[in-house]
Amino acid sequence: MRILICEDSVLLREGLVRLLEDAGHTVVAALPDATELDETVDARDPELCILDVRLPPTFVDEGIRAALSLRKRLPQLPLLVLSQYVEERYASDLIAAQGSAGPLGYLLKDRVADVAEFIESVQRIAAGSTVLDPEVVAQLLTRRSQDDRMRSLTDRERTVLAMIAEGRSNQAIAGTLFLSEASVEKHITAIFQKLGLEPDESGNRRVLAAIAHISSTGRGGSPAAPSQTGTNR
Amino acid sequence: MSTAPSYSPPPSGAAAGPLPAAAARTPLRLFLTILELAALGVIGSGLVGFLTAWLFGGVGLLFVGVGIVMLVGLVYALFGLGWFEIARLNGLYGFDLPALRWRPRERPGFGGWLLSLWRQAYNGRMWRAIANFAIACALGSLVLRLMTWFGWSAVTAFAPLFTGGDVDTGWGTSYPRAWAPVLGGAGAAAAVVGIISLALLHRVISRGIVATPDRNLDLSEQVRTTTAQRAGAVRAADVERTRIERDLHDGVQPRLVSVGMTLGMAQQKIDTDPEAAKALIAEAHTSTKAAITELRQLARGIHASVLDDRGLDAALSALAGRSPVPVALDVRLDGRCSRDAEAAVYFAIAESLTNAAKHSRASECRVVVRKRDGGTLWARVEDNGIGGATVIAGGGLDGIGNRVLAAGGTIRLDSPVGGPTSLEVSVPCAS
Numbered sequence: 001m002r003i004l005i006c007e008d009s010v011l012l013r014e015g016l017v018r019l020l021e022d023a024g025h026t027v028v029a030a031l032p033d034a035t036e037l038d039e040t041v042d043a044r045d046p047e048l049c050i051l052d053v054r055l056p057p058t059f060v061d062e063g064i065r066a067a068l069s070l071r072k073r074l075p076q077l078p079l080l081v082l083s084q085y086v087e088e089r090y091a092s093d094l095i096a097a098q099g100s101a102g103p104l105g106y107l108l109k110d111r112v113a114d115v116a117e118f119i120e121s122v123q124r125i126a127a128g129s130t131v132l133d134p135e136v137v138a139q140l141l142t143r144r145s146q147d148d149r150m151r152s153l154t155d156r157e158r159t160v161l162a163m164i165a166e167g168r169s170n171q172a173i174a175g176t177l178f179l180s181e182a183s184v185e186k187h188i189t190a191i192f193q194k195l196g197l198e199p200d201e202s203g204n205r206r207v208l209a210a211i212a213h214i215s216s217t218g219r220g221g222s223p224a225a226p227s228q229t230g231t232n233r
Numbered sequence: 234m235s236t237a238p239s240y241s242p243p244p245s246g247a248a249a250g251p252l253p254a255a256a257a258r259t260p261l262r263l264f265l266t267i268l269e270l271a272a273l274g275v276i277g278s279g280l281v282g283f284l285t286a287w288l289f290g291g292v293g294l295l296f297v298g299v300g301i302v303m304l305v306g307l308v309y310a311l312f313g314l315g316w317f318e319i320a321r322l323n324g325l326y327g328f329d330l331p332a333l334r335w336r337p338r339e340r341p342g343f344g345g346w347l348l349s350l351w352r353q354a355y356n357g358r359m360w361r362a363i364a365n366f367a368i369a370c371a372l373g374s375l376v377l378r379l380m381t382w383f384g385w386s387a388v389t390a391f392a393p394l395f396t397g398g399d400v401d402t403g404w405g406t407s408y409p410r411a412w413a414p415v416l417g418g419a420g421a422a423a424a425v426v427g428i429i430s431l432a433l434l435h436r437v438i439s440r441g442i443v444a445t446p447d448r449n450l451d452l453s454e455q456v457r458t459t460t461a462q463r464a465g466a467v468r469a470a471d472v473e474r475t476r477i478e479r480d481l482h483d484g485v486q487p488r489l490v491s492v493g494m495t496l497g498m499a500q501q502k503i504d505t506d507p508e509a510a511k512a513l514i515a516e517a518h519t520s521t522k523a524a525i526t527e528l529r530q531l532a533r534g535i536h537a538s539v540l541d542d543r544g545l546d547a548a549l550s551a552l553a554g555r556s557p558v559p560v561a562l563d564v565r566l567d568g569r570c571s572r573d574a575e576a577a578v579y580f581a582i583a584e585s586l587t588n589a590a591k592h593s594r595a596s597e598c599r600v601v602v603r604k605r606d607g608g609t610l611w612a613r614v615e616d617n618g619i620g621g622a623t624v625i626a627g628g629g630l631d632g633i634g635n636r637v638l639a640a641g642g643t644i645r646l647d648s649p650v651g652g653p654t655s656l657e658v659s660v661p662c663a664s
Binding site: 015059110112 | 479482483486488490491493494495496498500501
């Protein structure tokens with residue numbers, strides 16, 4: 001796979017290059033900042049972009065802004081955003097720009113230490129999935145926990161929802177929770193019903209629907225009136 | 234460029250050192266005082282009368298509208314007079330008083346101007362300078378009288394040369410001719426003594442009225458300084474926290490993530506390619522040690538424990554030992570100062586040395602630390618580098634500036650382009 005990296009720390013940039021190339025991928029470009037990102041993307045035509053949130057010159061959210069502008073220009077380009085800490089707002093911004101359902105990843109930087117899992121996430125994103133860091137999902141769920149419809153979920157259903165948002169397959173969820181795939185399906189149907197989502201969504205679209213729903217009530221295909229409780233802070 | 238951040242409160246009024254006292258004793262100074270007093274005696278009553286007329290005129294015409302303009306003008310005139318008086322005293326006695334300054338505008342626009350005008354109108358320091366001027370004028374007219382008396386006495390002393398018989402006193406009495414030289418000499422001597430006494434009295438009065446620190450001024454100055462100190466402390470803490478967060482996120486965290494990554498790769502390879510795994514582990518090992526060093530340096534940047542344990546002298550020795558630029562250390566301290574004072578001075582020196590090593594291209598630095606009389610911890614850092622250091626908001630120098638200010642101290646940076654750079658810090662020992 002052809003990958004582009006945009007990361008300011010030399011140590012991590014070179015580490016990522018080595019890690020990805022070791023896993024058999026090609027790093028077509030490794031940039032220290034986002035100034036030449038657009039040109040480089042056009043010239044090298046990567047199949048996936050990995051972006052750090054904090055980039056020079058201000059080290060605030062250059063990476064997010066670069067990701068948003070890439071998303072606008074090339075909606076289908078898979079993006080993986082790496083963050084030093086969970087910033088639910090950034091994730092929400094990215095998800096909100098997710099109208100065209102392009103593949104997206106938002107992971108904590110620490111996750112690269114679990115090499116096999118990280119590589120797998122990269123491959124899943126490139127294949128069209130959306131992968132959110134469990135911590136991001138947890139934050140999103142916490143912020144929505146006052147939502148009436150979220151409260152109507154059982155604990156088990158909430159766990160399943162979190163795992164859907166992380167981009168896991170039914171099979172993976174079943175394996176992790178020691179359930180049969182059939183009962184996972186049953187939970188999912190219940191969740192989607194309670195949240196007012198289309199039950200027959202599958203794969204990435206399902207994940208997006210779930211994320212969009214928990215990150216912003218009233219979006220995510222629910223025709224119901226937006227809940228008034230605890231949605232705006 | 235030379236930057237002196239205005240952290241320092243104005244020097245207090247009573248800062249008259251040994252120099253003015255010595256200067257006042259010189260005959261020249263005395264002579265000048267007498268001349269000035271005489272001059273004030275000539276113009277003074279006229280001037281004071283004129284200003285009084287101006288005041289009453291302004292008040293009287295207040296209802297016509299012209300009065301307000303006159304009163305506004307009067308405030309400026311009074312300010313000018315007060316400014317002149319203080320400048321005159323500084324010139325004459327070397328009091329080293331801060332010049333009279335117009336009250337700062339606290340609000341913009343016309344309202345702000347009016348407010349500053351009003352504040353100036355009842356500014357105590359200005360009025361005391363004016364009072365001193367009026368007193369000087371009164372003393373001056375006395376000096377003029379004594380000068381006239383001196384003239385008459387001198388004439389009387391030589392009266393026998395041009396009068397026969399008794400000498401007329403002018404009050405209908407007379408005395409024998411032979412007494413005239415004695416009386417005239419005594420009168421002239423008394424006049425001279427009187428004039429000199431008045432000149433000396435003028436100095437004492439001026440010192441008492443103008444050169445004593447104004448309590449109210451001091452208080453409001455203190456309030457302002459305290460407010461600035463508090464703001465500085467808050468800002469210093471804020472800048473410091475941001476710096477620590479940056480250092481952690483940009484220095485230690487990537488390093489640890491990279492160690493994790495390297496070990497993760499080693500873990501994957503350990504069965505298939507043990508040699509490569511070994512190399513990766515060795516790399517992670519080296520990187521871990523670097524991370525430990527980085528953490529230690531970071532922790533030391535936050536708090537120097539040797540400073541608490543052994544005091545400034547020992548902490549500075551350690552600091553100088555670590556500096557890449559050779560440091561000549563000259564510390565003379567007896568006893569300890571407060572923790573805040575020591576820390577402020579320590580970090581100011583540490584920042585200066587860091588800057589010297591990073592930016593100044595200096596080949597050596599010199600650090601002098603003294604405990605000065607009056608319980609002030611004073612330090613000066615000089616390098617022989619290229620200068621051009623400036624205070625950037627949120628930067629290192631700003632941070633230490635705020636820290637020093639928070640400790641009640643003052644800081645002065647002098648760093649012209651082309652060098653050299655020097656930084657002077659003084660902090661009250663007990664702060």
